[in-house]
Amino acid sequence: IIEAKLTPRRDKGRNLLGFVALPEQSPPVVARVLEKSPAAELGIPSGATLRKVNDAAVDSWPEVYDALKAAGEEPVTLTYTLHGTEKTAELGTLTKKVFDPDEFAIILPAVSLGKEDIAPLRRLVHLTNPIDALARGVEDTRQWLFRTYKSLLRIIQRRVGTEGTVGPVGIGQAAVTIAKRDGMEFVHFMSMLSAMIAVFNFLPLPVLDGGHAVLVIVEKLIRRPIPMKVQYGIQIAGWVLILGLFLALTFRDIMRIVSQP
Template sequence: MNSAITILLTILVFGVIIMIHELGHFIVAKLCGVRVLEFSMGMGPAIFTHQKKSEEMELDPETGTMMPVNRNTKYSVRILPIGGYVSMEGEDSASKDERAFCNKPIWKRFLIVVAGAVMNLLLGFLILVGAVSTMEHVPTKQIASFQENAASQAAGLAVGDEILKVNGHSTLTYDDVITEILSDDDGTVDFQIKRDGTVQNIEKVTFYTEITDSKRELDIDFKLLAVENSVGGTLSYSAGRAVSLGKLVWVSLGDLVTGKVGFDQLSGPVGVGEALGQAASISVMNLLILIAFLTINVGIFNLLPIPALDGGRLIFILIEAIFRKPVPAKYEGLIHAVGLLFLFGLMIIVTLKDIIRLF
């Protein structure tokens, strides 16, 4: 795909994902009666702003006179289409305004903070629904046929078996079955299946493997059944696939923490842009599934208990709920600032690594 188109596609995808995230915060903040100072589409200098006029008056402590003040939400469009933000009264500092974020009940603040991630997860599901609805047939976890002299059939698997678990890991969709088998270390796999209404374990199913270019290729010697698509099938498969993608995010994070996956395999915007270009060049379906994975990834990542992320803010809200006393705003703000610097630093390092790899 053309480099310019890939860049535009990457900006558009990230812009929509971040905008949807911020829209979640904005909608729930408004519903909870929080004073939203600004809702911005994009970053950088504003090219368009709108703010409903207000007739409110406030005493100016310096002059002792009443001055007009406008506390209505400012809506702005900014020059760089790379996301957006929501600014709320009392979000990062103390405020006497009864509509300030900091003065709202804990449960309302919790809903506002978590709303961004929920919107990302919902967007991922809806994208999958759109993609799956175009399919004539939906794959299942039921075995349809075997290759000739299939080792898996000889080990005990049979046509009609529904695969429930692979190596102890639950499978929600066809994709889970394939992913779990291919990620096996030695090619010997344990299955839990449902046959004629009863659950059975078929252990030590050994698949044929071949080593090529220092990579192990495993031959899955059976095919899974695909059924005619329907509204129910679309919703069911899309929901299962969304959960599977979310699980993949957690597994990837776990592999990164444990060292199973190296830091060199971590990708930033440049690496993601390259992947988007490759997916788009293959098919629209591949592109949509990757976008769904990205928005689900953003939603889950934002819930991690890292300062500056929504998950970090949730930790402070939970601390307040447990101890009945909030952490002083200046200390919470400092911790979030440090977390933000760490995330920016990590992003810069990963982006530079991606650029170096390209050349």
């Protein structure tokens, strides 16, 4: 049982009261083990508490991350306890498919520690040199493209769920919220959205540019044009798929808004 004192505040005629549930960082207790993962094959169960990564003692998930990253190409041995019994599991060398440090990030949310408040660290970047600003924009766009492709890949691999996906209504709602909060943050959001649309447009689906590119490649391989009836059928199938996805996401957005208290 967790007891906490919450103080409501009034904002624009509304009384606001809420809390944010955060994942526990310490101790590093295994909540779930992925099927067919090295941990599952070695029998590491849910509820196990990690104690060491090789010879490095770990007391939190950030420390586990740092230890696994430091291991590099060296074999990894985990020491964990379960019901008071200490056990070890030799994972061997972790490939990037199993553990890629670039796929993880540690976020410190705003929390209150008595009289001292800790807020997320934000850095204001102000570039006066146009070349530096252009280079920064190119790098930010590259990162957004990479993250979008990674997210799509994880959804296809069923490594993450689709609960967080939104459609036009959800995107519009987020845009309005961000615009009210900060103008520059809204500009950044729109640039991020443009990068995501570019990724979606290059997917190998009919109707999209990526689908047209696939048809051109197929014609080059078979050395003859694809029959018009086949192309029409492919285009119709593509429109049905995209419109179906559009309607499904829009319906989910509306139901999410309606169900909000």
